[in-house]
Amino acid sequence: MEEDVRLMKGNEAIAHAAIRYGADGYFGYPITPQSEILETLEAEMPWETTGMVVLQAESEIAAINMVYAGAACGKAVFTSSSSPGVSLKQEGISYIAAGELPALIVNVMRGGPGLGTIHPSQADYFQATKGGGHGDYHLIVLAPATVQEMADFVTLGFDLAFKYRTPAMILADGMVGQMMEKVVLPPARPRRTDEEIARQCPWAVTGKPATRKPNIMTTLELDSYQMERNNERYQRTYRLIEENEVRYQEYYTDDADYLIVAFGSIARICLKSIEEARKQGIRIGLIRPITLWPYPYKTITGLSKRIKGILVVEINAGQMIEDVRLAVEGRVPVYHFGRLGGIVPNPNEVLDAFKHNFPEAQ
Amino acid sequence: MKEEIIIAGFGGQGVLSMGKILAYAALMDNLEVTWMPSYGPEQRGGTANVTVILSDSPISSPILDSYDTAVILNQQSLDKFEACIKPGGTLIYDSYGIHRAPTRTDITVHRIDAMEATFEMESAKTYNMVVLGALLKIKPLVPMESVIKGLKKTLPERHHHLIPMNEAAIIRGMQLTE
Amino acid sequence: MTTEDIIRPENLVYRKPRLLNDNHMHYCPGCSHGVVHRLIAEIIEEMGIEDKTIGIAPVGCAVFAYNYVDIDWIEAAHGRAPAIATAVKRLNPSRMVFTYQGDGDLAAIGTCETIHAANRAENIAIIFINNGIYGMTGGQMAPTTLEGMKTSTTPYGRRVDLNGYPLKISDLVAQLDGTCYVTRQSVHTPAAVRKAKAAIKQAFTNSMEGRGTSLVEIVSTCNSGWKMSPAQANKWMEENMFAKYPMGDIKNTVKK
Incomplete structure (x- = not known):
């Protein structure tokens, strides 16, 4: 089979790779220098082909909460933004981590602090790797250097997120988002069926059949002893990721x-x-x-x-x-x-x- | 083979899309390629530039401090990039609007009158293709058939009827220099 | 007559809905939440859509709604329930998706999500409990707090020059083309409960049938926050809340 070689921007590669991954949904809000992700998805109209949902949300906050919701349903969902927008998403990211939900977040970094500049920066390293939002949690953070990696890390990010039930982030910058290079897109695969989701994600909120107890996605736990046990469980996952997923x-x-x-x-x-x-x-x-x-x-x-x-x-x-x-x-x-x-x-x-x-x- | 190119001019002159067509043509020729634009609101009316690197081996940095070839379409860009051309490198500039000509003697300088030619052709939108033609005459980086393939890739299907016009502009550009 | 004689099927006048579980409710005696929870459980059961229903719980007193009604739930961040419901419904179009929100959640921190979900005509039902106060955090001013009403953050009464006006968010939402049904109800008398039940059922049906956004406001009491007995609170609500938030349909584009 001939490889599907294209010339495209890093941002465009992310959009195409996500459709081919079989992503179920994207929720985003425009911000330079990453708006091509939403623009490409809207132009490609994947809802006509794979059934993927694409929605321009009213804010970055709404978008990340839509991702939390989709992930709670066991769906492969993602969002993207750039630095100021990713700051807005931090509360939601903390919820996704606490809910032990798989999701992908893309940050095409620009210079800050504040509204800053639209030009490339790596100043969100601390935010991405040391927590970002409130509470003790980590994201798996992937740093692409090429347009090819922008595409490849969509697959890798989703796969790792589902493997460990934890959010993953692609931490890119305006340079790799805006530049065009040769990219080989991954082969297209179908979205998972509802039956596959129910089987692979028995915790997913899908509507309760009479045969099981309610699935409840909540991150609230007022019993401190139980909350400590929850945290210990998160930490065990993080140790496992540290042992197995270091890449360089x-x-x-x-x-x-x-x-x-x-x-x-x-x-x-x-x-x-x-x-x-x-x-x-x-x-x-x-x-x-x-x-x-x-x-x-x-x-x-x-x-x-x-x-x-x-x-x-x-x-x-x-x-x-x-x-x-x-x-x-x-x-x-x-x-x-x-x-x-x-x-x-x-x-x-x-x-x-x-x-x-x-x-x-x- | 490795060619490091900067194309710079006003926003709206088609600097980025000229770079894109060159990059696509190189892709059709199985070369490695990076296309790194200046981006943001400055594209509109201000200066715009794009770094295009063509190579037969993997490309490291997409951002450069010196170039084999500079294609310069306004005075600001000439002032900024003349000094960044490697000794022995090539400078191609459109004389239109240039009031301080280049002074380097350790590079090959080609003055082209692409804007004049475009005025004569009465198709202002093909200006960047005239420039591309001149570049390809001076530096035959990619064959014409790859450029046509590149045009087909960059233009949406509904604009494919414009390809002959663009091809004519490229040929006109090639005639601007001997 | 023995107990056994009394609890015969023919003597049945009320039964707890099957989906309302036996967990001990944390709501104060006299609170409206319990009644609305029961209605939701009852309607889902009657409509036979337990396996198709996904509820979105808020932050506020009803944060633990998921502990009482045995369906699948997502607990939202404060104010974000309509965004959550948007994604759930779009990703699962065959499901009945509803949010359950208080006045602070829906009309203060979540105003943006409320307006935009309704404006996009998301096929969701929004159940909005308006008791004019922040119950969970201890009785602070809500956007719907009446003028002159005392709360822990308006200890001398809400002043419009300091705190602005009570927000009639349902009237605002009814202006949006995306809403098909906006109504205001209460649950303080048996007759009101019956009407509220019909309204919620209508909203759930609208979600299932994809008619756009429905919003059912339940004007409620918070006797703890209002520092009244349940009976006093009901009376105060009728006299004061209903004047600002009158009962009845504000918009209904679905003709029966």
Whole structure:
């Protein structure tokens, strides 16, 4: 079978991949730089083909609550937004986590704080990986670097969300959302039938047949002892995810004297800087965490024992660097380079920052 | 093979779609490609630019600080990007509205009169295709049949009757430079 | 006459609906919620749609509605029930989907969701308990609190210059093209209960048949919050609440 190769924006790839995944519903609200997700879905009219529901909600808050509702029905549902809109969604995301519901949330980050800028940023790392909303919970956070990964992580995100009954987030940025690249779309598969949902998600709210007790999706538990047990159950799931789902990519680490750690599209810029550095005889390796939670602490800990220093490159004021430092445990110096306000550093700037922080490397 | 291109001009000149057609043509030629636009309200009336990278191997950074080729369609873009062309690289610029000509001597400079040609053709909407024609004459990155395939991919079906007009504009562009 | 003689089928005048379970209700004596819960259970049973019904519970006194009526429920975040119902109904078009909300939930924090769900003509039924006060959090002012009414956050009475006017949200919702049925009822007398039951049944039927959004406002008492006996509260409601929130259909596009 010939592969379905297309040229499209990252945002468009997410929409097409979701239809092909057999998603049951999308609920969203326009915000730059991710509106192409909703626009593409509306243009594709999947309700005519797969039966997928697409709805432009009245707000990001309504949209995330629609996702909570759909997930409670055992459906594969998702939403997308950009930073300010994702802030609005945080309460709902906390409910989805507490309800142990599978759902997918896409954040195509833009620069903040406040209304900020529409240009690319990675300043929502803390929000995505450290909780975001209220209470002790985690999201599985996937950081795509290519348009292909934008498509692939729809499938991966849904699969992981259903496997662990926990929300997953694609944490992208305006760059990978807006750029066009070659993408191979996944093969289309049908949406699950109501019977399949009832079988796979016996907890789903579907309308109570006489043969079972009511299914009630609630996150309220006023008995503190029971609420503690609920939390312990969430934490057990998180430990399981930490053991099994860490993903990352390594480049040139075999002979590296130094390391750059970067995620998402910025990692690609760093890769070009590293290639230039190697021409100059500076041996830098790259770690690109693909899951930002769970984080590849062990890999970085291991590498920190045989390198001289690490530069963390992010388009924020220094967020992931805290996780890198946790992994390094003080063995080698860890520095940060980032641009703010929606500015994406170019490969030259990254290399200059590296040389500035590690002058002895030259 | 790897070609790193910036196309820059006013919003509304078709900068982004010219890049898109070039990118699609490269895709038809089985090349790796990235198309990274400036985006947002600035597209309307302000300056717009797009970075297009064509390569026969995977592409790392979609954002660049230097380019093999710059296609420049207004003064602001010339001021911004002239210095970013790699030594030995290529600058193609439309003379229309340019009052400070490029000064670099370590690059190949091609002045094209694409706006004039478009006026003569009386089809303002094909301006970007005239420019694309000039680019492809100077830098034969992709064959014409791939460009036509790219046009078919980017234009919705209901606009496919416009393809011959676009093809004529590309050919006109090719004649602008020897 | 023994007990056995009395509890014979021919002597039956009232029976608890099968779907109303035996859990101990947390509502205060005299509260209207219990009556409305019973009506909902009774109607679902009568319509034979227990396996097709999905209820959306609010935040407020009725947060635990799901503990009393044996159907599938989703407990919503505060105010979001109409958004939740929207998604449930769109993803499960064959289901009867209703929300059960108080005045704070529906007419303050959830006004946006209420208006937009109704404006989209979502095929859902909204049961709206209006008792003019926040019961669960301890008697604070609600959007529907009457002018001059004392609450814990309007200890000297609601002043329109400070707190604005009582919100007649049902009249507002009735203006929207997406609503097919908007009515105002009460459950403080047997006759009122019978009318309220017919109204809720109409709303549930509208959801099943996809006629658009229905809203049934039940003007209710909160004798604890109002600091009155149940009987006093009923009387006060008739004299004061009904003046601002008059009984009867506000809109009905479904001709019988």
